Amino acid sequence: MLAARDSSERFFLAATTEQLTRIRRPPHSLTIMQEMRNGMMHFPPPVSRDRVISKFPKCYTPQACLQIKEDWDTRAKAACKERADRHQGWDRLKMSKAVVVGDLNVGKTCLINRFCKDVFDRDYKATIGVDFEIERFELSGAPFSLQIWDTAGQEKFKCIASAYYRGAQVIITVFDMADIKSLEHSWQWLDEAMRENEPGSCSVFLVGTKSDLLAPEERRRTERDAIKIATKMKAEFWSVSAKTGENVQGFFFRVASLAFEDSVLKDMERGITSTRIGGGDSIKSDRANLEEPQSKAVNTNCC
Ligand SMILES: Nc1nc2c(ncn2[C@@H]2O[C@H](COP(=O)(O)OP(=O)(O)OP(=O)(O)O)[C@@H](O)[C@H]2O)c(=O)[nH]1
Ligand SMILES: [Mg+2]
Numbered sequence: 001m002l003a004a005r006d007s008s009e010r011f012f013l014a015a016t017t018e019q020l021t022r023i024r025r026p027p028h029s030l031t032i033m034q035e036m037r038n039g040m041m042h043f044p045p046p047v048s049r050d051r052v053i054s055k056f057p058k059c060y061t062p063q064a065c066l067q068i069k070e071d072w073d074t075r076a077k078a079a080c081k082e083r084a085d086r087h088q089g090w091d092r093l094k095m096s097k098a099v100v101v102g103d104l105n106v107g108k109t110c111l112i113n114r115f116c117k118d119v120f121d122r123d124y125k126a127t128i129g130v131d132f133e134i135e136r137f138e139l140s141g142a143p144f145s146l147q148i149w150d151t152a153g154q155e156k157f158k159c160i161a162s163a164y165y166r167g168a169q170v171i172i173t174v175f176d177m178a179d180i181k182s183l184e185h186s187w188q189w190l191d192e193a194m195r196e197n198e199p200g201s202c203s204v205f206l207v208g209t210k211s212d213l214l215a216p217e218e219r220r221r222t223e224r225d226a227i228k229i230a231t232k233m234k235a236e237f238w239s240v241s242a243k244t245g246e247n248v249q250g251f252f253f254r255v256a257s258l259a260f261e262d263s264v265l266k267d268m269e270r271g272i273t274s275t276r277i278g279g280g281d282s283i284k285s286d287r288a289n290l291e292e293p294q295s296k297a298v299n300t301n302c303c
Contacts, residue, residue, distance in 0.1 A: 053253050059236055064237035097170070101165075101171065102189055130150065171203075186206060190204060190233055207240060238254075
């Protein structure tokens, strides 16, 4: 857990460096800082087998989903195939940013740790400020990384956490299915995260955690309520359990696939040819992010 007191740049780079040292790096590569500065990362990160997504993941329920198609978008698929046919490597790392928000104690950290580390901790340890993981995937032959930013639910850390909402491509609002109040609060969390991003620039997910705590009938009732709210939020609903692992991988594979496809299509709309797909610009937006809080002099004792 990185202390939130670090300056946001030091915090982000320290975390990224720590993450990236886990990746084999060619000896000739520029220093991480130089690569961060030019907003690119030139390295083929290793992708473990259990992060290869060959089939387009399904939604949890068609009643509240971002799209119900069964396969990748044909244009995105063609762009990846064209690159593969040309035996072109992915010279720039494609990366998207997902922020996870929600009341304290709803299970944000446990959900992320179940996916990233396959662990579950019964004891509650409140997140201080923010923490984040980078998960690397391979989607229809293309490498893709998802930065998953875990934020603190405690009120006193909100002003630190909100400094990291900016530049997100995905917003994941989490509520505890055994605590219906946390579902009502998810509107407010979404609102605060959207305030830091362009309207319509983020895919939104509403995730009900701790499904293992509910009896089947209670779970059906809670899911019905959540689906109504997800529909109004224009969000995709998922019901998961970090304790049993139910739907956790399916959820994050879905997030990664939609974020990847979105970013490939956005590149194409911006006229970035397939030879350059993979602008990796989410890092730049994060760097912009990092400069922002400093110039705003994030007042760590504002909370
Ligand atoms: N039964 C059950 N308990 C869970 C589940 N997920 C989390 N918990 C428990 O809920 C408590 C809070 O989990 P966290 O993941 O730390 O909650 P958080 O949302 O990160 O909380 P903050 O960091 O304070 O915002 C912990 O005691 C977990 O053991 C789950 O799927 N099932
Ligand atoms: Mg936490």
